[in-house]
Amino acid sequence: MEQRQRHTVGKLIMLVVGMFGFAFAMVPLYNLLCELTGLNGKTGGAYEYVEARETVDRSRTVKVNFITNTNADMPWKFWSEKGGVEVHPGELHTVNFFVTNPTDKVMVGQAVPSLAPGLATDYFHKTECFCFERQVLQPGETMEMPMRFIVGNELPAHVASLNLSYALFDVTDFVDLAKIGTDSNPG
């Protein structure tokens, strides 16, 4: 092959390799973009609650609704104690969620949260959530799972209500039951 050809072909192969890498780079890029824009309603990880930092805005009330779903093949029962609560921004709240494993097998579940409107995700903080880890349920077991959250003071004034939805997935096949508890998955 002539020198010039070698040069052209080399550059083109670099382009191909680069674009193959770019396909995989799209995964973190996509998550970053979702995080920055609140697209898809992806809520953040655990939030540190410092009482002194929060000022409670009693002049304002925000309705937070809870929606629980189980994914297609998930046999668990999944519900929350309340359909919704009215909160003041800056106040720490606890809501209990419940799951029951009605089958006769040990199963593992993972809840994935989504918040609407998506643009409010920056102002919705969870200090404790079952979605931060997986749940292992023995046959017939029921588990109570508290979820603690604060609606941030900076929540835009036009947002009067938030809808927090959880989809519960069966991830039994994805995890090694022997080493459960050591690995967790951020929601």
Next chain:
Amino acid sequence: MSEVVESHAGHDDHAHHGPAKGLARWLFTTNHKDIGTLYLWFSFTMFLIGGMMALVIRAELFEPGLQFVVPEFFNQMTTNHGLIMVFGAVMPAFVGLANWLVPMMVGAPDMALPRLNNLSFWILPFAFGIMISTLFMEGGGPNFGWTFYAPLSTTYAPPSVTYFIFAVHMMGASSIMGSINIIATILNMRAPGMTLMKMPLFVWTWLITAYLLLAVMPVLAGAVTMILFDIHFGTSFFNAAGGGDPVMFQHIFLFFGHPEFYIMILPAFGIVSQIIPTFARKPLFGYDSMVYAVASIAFLSFIVWAHHMFTVGMPLAGQLFFMYATMLIAIPTGVKVFNWISTMWRGSMSFETPMLFAIAFVVLFTIGGFSGLMLAITPADYQYHDTYFVVAHFHYVLVPGAIFSIIAATYYWIPKWCGRMYDERLGKLHFWLSFIGVNVTFFPQHFSGLAGMPRRIPDYALQFADFNMLSSVGAFIFGFSQVFFLYIVIKTIRSGKPATDRVWEGAHGLEWTIPSPAPYHTFTHPPKITDAEAHS
């Protein structure tokens, strides 16, 4: 055939050696003309197989209710029809045309990397062999739509999906090698004096298409690799339960997908830009603007992908951006359409078969472009999304767009390829059958789509019955007229009248300066580029 310049053909170039004999010639050939021929026959075979699948679909949809196939098989038909037509028929046909024509148009003796060329063709029959074989496997072949959105192609896929993934990898490798070859040929092997802005437009469009392919085929390979990992290695790229996101699949796929649609139309623009000046007997109007228009369409194709997914949920700013960016494409496309019309304006036109197909391309592709503009309007798209209106739109740009241009190219250059003229009467008959067939098939689909008929369904509500019956009748007319096309091509090769070297009175370009049929080796010495033979 008064348009054909009478002169003497056949003063052979007396090449040092001709082709090898028998099957070995085709298996081991490194000759760009042989490989071009292989590509074209392969593509035509795939076109007929994909066409038969389309006829299964149309037969089932002839009447409401389930008559011939079960819904599971229907889904495999729509999926494989799409995959085969996109990757097996349209793309290899354009690569075949590039193989035949690019070296002859730029005055090069062959492609830059002849052995790679052989490899990139011979991967294809195996790739499609693997893919079609899945139809006979337990659980059936791919049934998730040719766009293979996760989780349909992961969680809910048939077991044969791994074969499908492997086949897509092979097709991608073939396209990438083919594109490297085409770019290396165009950039390094042009005859002295053939500057970039003197290249025929077919060469220009292919240069840009090849870059598009190199940029997006690796992304497709990445997408199918992620699917493979999700299915077999426990990753969760597209599985929400493990922290992934199925919507991300659509972004990655359509980042490939949208440029892919332009990959299937830019070479068609090139072909039409060669044919119209020949039969209008005028140089192409606005050559420079044509080149810039193709380049800007290629650029815009990278920033509009999310217009396929307005309904998955997107912030207002995103919807507005993708709507405006999509509409922007109408500007360079409009430049091209007006340039073709201006080329014909006051030309001394004649209407041989290639010209008929080229004019039909301009008219019908424009209809497809306009329905595309309608789909680009975000609020309206919520109604059109996933209806037969979309089916009508993309078939208008792909069938009378891409396919008509390939047929036009075949009629236009076949006298150069095999040294014989096709039968003009039969060619015209083929044109009218195709033209009527294609419109009867796809025009009613606009209406059934606007009335709300969803795509990819084996059965439908009664109010869509008339439009569907009409559509099915058109599909069978169109389908069988392509078998007639096969007959015309074979008749031309076996018993066509000898063609002249120039073939068409108004033809310009280096490929018309060599004898008909084109000798096995051409331009072993670089030709002189005269203004008359520069871009047409």
